[in-house]
Amino acid sequence: MSGEKNTEAQIIAAAKKIFMQKGLAGARMQDIADEAGINKAMLHYYYRSKDKLFEIIFNEAADNVFRVLSAILQSDMPFREMIAAIIDNYIDNLIKNPYLPVFVLNEIHQNPERIVSRFTKSGNSPDIQAFMDKVNKAQKKKQIRSIQPLQLLLNIVSMCIFPFAARPLIQTVSGASDQQWKELMEERKALVTEFILRALEP
Amino acid sequence: MSGEKNTEAQIIAAAKKIFMQKGLAGARMQDIADEAGINKAMLHYYYRSKDKLFEIIFNEAADNVFRVLSAILQSDMPFREMIAAIIDNYIDNLIKNPYLPVFVLNEIHQNPERIVSRFTKSGNSPDIQAFMDKVNKAQKKKQIRSIQPLQLLLNIVSMCIFPFAARPLIQTVSGASDQQWKELMEERKALVTEFILRALEP
DNA sequence: ACCTTCGTTAACCAAATGGTTAAATTAAAT
DNA sequence: ATTTAATTTAACCATTTGGTTAACGAAGGT
Secondary structure, eight states: OOOSSOHHHHHHHHHHHHHHHHHHHHOOHHHHHHHHTSOHHHHHHHSSSHHHHHHHHHHHHHHHHHHHHHHHHTSOOOHHHHHHHHHHHHHHHHHHOTTHHHHHHHHHHHOHHHHHHHHHSSTTSOOHHHHHHHHHHHHHTTSSOOOOHHHHHHHHHHHHHHHHHTHHHHHHHHTOOHHHHHHHHHHHHHHHHHHHHHHHOO | OOOSSOHHHHHHHHHHHHHHHHHHHHOOHHHHHHHHTSOHHHHHHHSSSHHHHHHHHHHHHHHHHHHHHHHHHTSOOOHHHHHHHHHHHHHHHHHHOTTHHHHHHHHHHHOHHHHHHHHHSSTTSOOHHHHHHHHHHHHHTTSSOOOOHHHHHHHHHHHHHHHHHTHHHHHHHHTOOHHHHHHHHHHHHHHHHHHHHHHHOO
16 A cells, blocks of 8 residues: 555665755655655664665765775775776766765764774775776876876766756756756766876876 | 944854855754854844845855956966966965855855846856857867867856865775875866966967 | 554654744944 | 944844654554
């Protein structure tokens, strides 16, 4: 008579939607209950408090952010392909999860400790050392110009993530429709890759 | 016996600090009153409601974001110097206002209409058309490679702003101290400029 | 049939929160 | 000095909000 799947999963799905949209402070337990089509008390029955529920959603999101990077940073592709793969994967992931960046960025900003502890434990934290090694190796082989690896990494993730975080502003300033926006982001995959590789040419 | 300057300004300063830190939903009127060292009722006496007060702070912040770009996009420097100036200015501004990006990004995301109307009215909205013209002109003069101007603009602002939005995450991942962080951002001014100009080399 | 356990609900509660009011205090004008 | 207007404060108010409770119903075991 009520929703479809089991209540537990319904709640998580609803909480994800509401928290992602409104953030921890802006989200209302009632909103989540309504979205899940259940009574507010059920939220507390399954997940003791707002904070506990939020933590689950946030950790899931943070893991998502880390995982995308990790998978690629640890692969053993040649340097150029690695860059291309990182960018392709990241932008693809963001097209599917457009709310992720602002949500994570904002909550990290609200409570930095949360991400610190999340990073420390669990093995899914991206191995930037591996990335740095690769950059250094590519430099020594004269495949790319000299650049501080961390700065390069910043450039890459900046160009991938920022447009999604600033989407409403960008669409306003540029006057792009939703359709044009999607095309713009699809274009970016190749464009950013080329941009970076050109900048790195020896 | 109480604060220094006139109450009105005290309130604005306090509101700015609290809103920037906690966002609209997370900020408490009492926090702002405490920060300003005054009674909560004063907030309502001078600025009718939380929303009204917030709007002032947000508009100021949005204008700040726009203004930095506008001033430079409209200057008539040669192309390369223009790029360098944009980046220098932007990063300098962000070092002084580290909370700006997340605040603006988050609130834009919470309520896109706000930025739309802010952009439409008032003459301080950045003239991206001027920027596009300049890029196109530089292309025709063969000073730079062909690139869609909007994508170039996205790349530039991404690399400038994103690191500040993701600062806690970046410091965690890289293990940088506050001092190292500042150095890293100072370095970026020259580094990003060079990175972009290299990527644009014909 | 009866009991127990789990899932669910409506009603309720205390704290927090944005906002108001009326009185008190200070500053300005006459 | 007296009146008037602007500031400031403490106490209050209504609503919202996260959280709890007790009762109810369904499912399964005996």
